[in-house]
Amino acid sequence: MTRFAxxxxxxxxxxxGWQRQAHGPSVQQAIEEAIHRFTAETVQVFSAGxxxxxxxxxxxxxxxxxxxxxxxxxxxxxxxxxxRPAPVAVIACExxxxxxxxxxACIGRSYEYRIVNRRAPLTWDKGxxxxxxxxLDSDAMHAAAQQLIGLHDFTTFRSAHCQSQSPVxxxxxxxxxxxxxxxxxxxxxxxFLHHQVRSMVGCLALVGYGKWSARDLKAALDVADxxxxxxxxxxxxxxxxxxxxx
Amino acid sequence: MTRFAxxxxxxxxxxxGWQRQAHGPSVQQAIEEAIHRFTAETVQVFSAGxxxxxxxxxxxxxxxxxxxxxxxxxxxxxxxxxxRPAPVAVIACExxxxxxxxxxACIGRSYEYRIVNRRAPLTWDKGxxxxxxxxLDSDAMHAAAQQLIGLHDFTTFRSAHCQSQSPVxxxxxxxxxxxxxxxxxxxxxxxFLHHQVRSMVGCLALVGYGKWSARDLKAALDVADxxxxxxxxxxxxxxxxxxxxx
Numbered sequence: 001m002t003r004f005a006x007x008x009x010x011x012x013x014x015x016x017g018w019q020r021q022a023h024g025p026s027v028q029q030a031i032e033e034a035i036h037r038f039t040a041e042t043v044q045v046f047s048a049g050x051x052x053x054x055x056x057x058x059x060x061x062x063x064x065x066x067x068x069x070x071x072x073x074x075x076x077x078x079x080x081x082x083x084r085p086a087p088v089a090v091i092a093c094e095x096x097x098x099x100x101x102x103x104x105a106c107i108g109r110s111y112e113y114r115i116v117n118r119r120a121p122l123t124w125d126k127g128x129x130x131x132x133x134x135x136l137d138s139d140a141m142h143a144a145a146q147q148l149i150g151l152h153d154f155t156t157f158r159s160a161h162c163q164s165q166s167p168v169x170x171x172x173x174x175x176x177x178x179x180x181x182x183x184x185x186x187x188x189x190x191x192f193l194h195h196q197v198r199s200m201v202g203c204l205a206l207v208g209y210g211k212w213s214a215r216d217l218k219a220a221l222d223v224a225d226x227x228x229x230x231x232x233x234x235x236x237x238x239x240x241x242x243x244x245x246x
Numbered sequence: 247m248t249r250f251a252x253x254x255x256x257x258x259x260x261x262x263g264w265q266r267q268a269h270g271p272s273v274q275q276a277i278e279e280a281i282h283r284f285t286a287e288t289v290q291v292f293s294a295g296x297x298x299x300x301x302x303x304x305x306x307x308x309x310x311x312x313x314x315x316x317x318x319x320x321x322x323x324x325x326x327x328x329x330r331p332a333p334v335a336v337i338a339c340e341x342x343x344x345x346x347x348x349x350x351a352c353i354g355r356s357y358e359y360r361i362v363n364r365r366a367p368l369t370w371d372k373g374x375x376x377x378x379x380x381x382l383d384s385d386a387m388h389a390a391a392q393q394l395i396g397l398h399d400f401t402t403f404r405s406a407h408c409q410s411q412s413p414v415x416x417x418x419x420x421x422x423x424x425x426x427x428x429x430x431x432x433x434x435x436x437x438f439l440h441h442q443v444r445s446m447v448g449c450l451a452l453v454g455y456g457k458w459s460a461r462d463l464k465a466a467l468d469v470a471d472x473x474x475x476x477x478x479x480x481x482x483x484x485x486x487x488x489x490x491x492x
Contacts, residue, residue: 089368091366121330
């Protein structure tokens, strides 16, 4: 048995999310079935994060145990060949110790959220960005975002379905930058609550078009109540960017 | 009658190209039919360039004459509403003089070609970039490309279907730059021959993976013979970027 660490890029549009679901296709299922097709092994793939339906990954990290003797190169080539035409690709692969775990060993996760700030509808990036028609003040969004940095009870920004034991998390980074029509929001933490990034982005958008002040955002955080959430951004613009290991 | 200049973004994947075709959908037809739906007018839209099947536009310029009284804002909103769910969007609109012509007044056109240089298949950018598995030397490509700058007979890089009166064109810019896995090739000229950008990119890729030297590229240009073409790059990575007017 060899344990392989995989780095995976995927387009979340056709999937119910990373995790296997009874009611629809998942990225995990696509990968596990692709591995079965060339190893005849029934494997389970463990990932650093479980992205929601419609959320993408630039470099999800995961691990899998395989009996069949394979080099990382051969595994990558066979897996990518078997995944076609699914929009899921293994972009890196290495052998790791048998006790290395993509989820439990992960000490940092980062996400990126993409907004296209214009009235015109999206074309090739439909489902890959959030189109916001009202003008967004990215400087105001960035300034307000800094209040969320650090150790907080993030209950306001947490889905009712969140399985995390505690709503208290430490947010390490939340930046907003504008590049022409596009706004990029970068978030980093050891771990995130379910919907946390989308909920923070949604509220930052309210700040961006002047409906909320920076003080309103802080008040929403402080009250620690899901009812104080202003807006949950759609999954379209969210990308899992990286997982960090010691 | 008012003449409007439109700036149009589109995803070329579902289309046979810009120009109306008997055998399949085109961007021109999508726009003309959308205008008909809210004006009841049968119009013809003229563009700065006629992109091929599968080629995209970041900012195609075009013009159209409309009888119905409309502001540029109302035209844009109505057109974008009627275009849905087609991946075509009007991103700017202005009133121009009745003798302004998107094609004949255009004195400069620029294109961008995107290559993803990696073994792994593409995911969300499938059909939006050209995936090249073999490592490409972007510096060698850029250096070789400079030989194509200036006034030349570009017959080697011209499709058999080209309708241009002369194969002699002046190429103003052809640059190759690498950004991680991605190569961006930028081309600018007053006008291009049919398939010229894709043919130049294809041959530059041969230089990039060492099959051709810079001298081979120059020899292919000098012989002015379509049979000397090394490779025609696919439409996937090609974007019409801008049209310039006096």
